Amino acid sequence: MSEKYIRNAVAQIQERRTSVPPPMPGRVSGVGIGQESSEINTVDRPVQSVPAPASFTPTDEQLFTKDEKGQRVPDTAFLKQHFIREGRLKEEQALEIVERTRELLSTEPNLVQVKSPVTICGDIHGQYYDLMKLFEVGGSFEENNYLFLGDYVDRGNFGIECLLYLYALKLRNPTRLVLLRGNHECKHLTEYFTFKRECLHKYSARIYDACIASFCALPISAVVDGRFFCVHGGLSPELTRLSDLDHINRFQEPGSHGLLCDLLWSDPIPTYGHEQEGSQHGLPVAPGTNFLPNTQRGCSYTFTYEAACKFEYNGLLGIIRGHEAQDAGCAIYFFFVASYAF
Numbered sequence: 001m002s003e004k005y006i007r008n009a010v011a012q013i014q015e016r017r018t019s020v021p022p023p024m025p026g027r028v029s030g031v032g033i034g035q036e037s038s039e040i041n042t043v044d045r046p047v048q049s050v051p052a053p054a055s056f057t058p059t060d061e062q063l064f065t066k067d068e069k070g071q072r073v074p075d076t077a078f079l080k081q082h083f084i085r086e087g088r089l090k091e092e093q094a095l096e097i098v099e100r101t102r103e104l105l106s107t108e109p110n111l112v113q114v115k116s117p118v119t120i121c122g123d124i125h126g127q128y129y130d131l132m133k134l135f136e137v138g139g140s141f142e143e144n145n146y147l148f149l150g151d152y153v154d155r156g157n158f159g160i161e162c163l164l165y166l167y168a169l170k171l172r173n174p175t176r177l178v179l180l181r182g183n184h185e186c187k188h189l190t191e192y193f194t195f196k197r198e199c200l201h202k203y204s205a206r207i208y209d210a211c212i213a214s215f216c217a218l219p220i221s222a223v224v225d226g227r228f229f230c231v232h233g234g235l236s237p238e239l240t241r242l243s244d245l246d247h248i249n250r251f252q253e254p255g256s257h258g259l260l261c262d263l264l265w266s267d268p269i270p271t272y273g274h275e276q277e278g279s280q281h282g283l284p285v286a287p288g289t290n291f292l293p294n295t296q297r298g299c300s301y302t303f304t305y306e307a308a309c310k311f312e313y314n315g316l317l318g319i320i321r322g323h324e325a326q327d328a329g330c331a332i333y334f335f336f337v338a339s340y341a342f
């Protein structure tokens, strides 16, 4: 038995030997190993098509330019390329972008009016290269407006780059770009997830604190053409009219309950549109049910189709929200008023 085992093992080793690929042809720089045909390059980048990371921090002349009114604004084309190459800014430069954006955001109302054509984008979560792709397919600021539904940071490794780039674009296109707050734009989640550590690693506590202060200035909702309500999470039992939004003090860390919390955290019920018969996603609920505790999130609520219809009485056609990943990139639940002339 053991002899058979050894023979089998030896056969496998021999077989494996023959499957080892021959050494790559190349050249040795500095270290002389092997034959001339198997030299290895130890000086140049092995994959020349991938540019080296940007190891410099830009000068103010490189990073900032003047807009049409002669105001100092970030050069977004430069910043885009610098971040693509994983470059960093000087602390003062990052601070200037975050601080000035905070001031600008503070002037916006809780509910921002947006005009179409508009490209609406969901959670970015630190995926800077996906953000680049988004702008590539979404068109230019001359062609359309942009509305982001929050969750710029955490999870992905490039949260600060996403934030600084979006803030730079905001300074450059104050009315063309609207940035809403997501549930991750707060102290509590960025401490628990990755953004705080990312900030401390790449920049400093000062930059992190400035980012947190800027999050409190982000508006929380938008309406496109007076017809589509846009928010990160969803509805709330405390939200009946759009004017209810005016009374929120958004300049604070969101609590674990209440209207601000719900707007950032709630979800449609998993059986949305089929609540009363139930589905593989959940048990039936009684007619007239509008909100149920959101057990998956551990806070806020899930809202039903009935709750959405009630809210539509504000002259709306639909709700556009982020907060949940979708396999196909997006999901359309329902066209609220199919016969509406639009």
Ligand SMILES: [Mn+2]
Binding pocket: 123, 151, 182, 183, 184, 232, 322, 323, 324
């Ligand atoms: Mn979210």
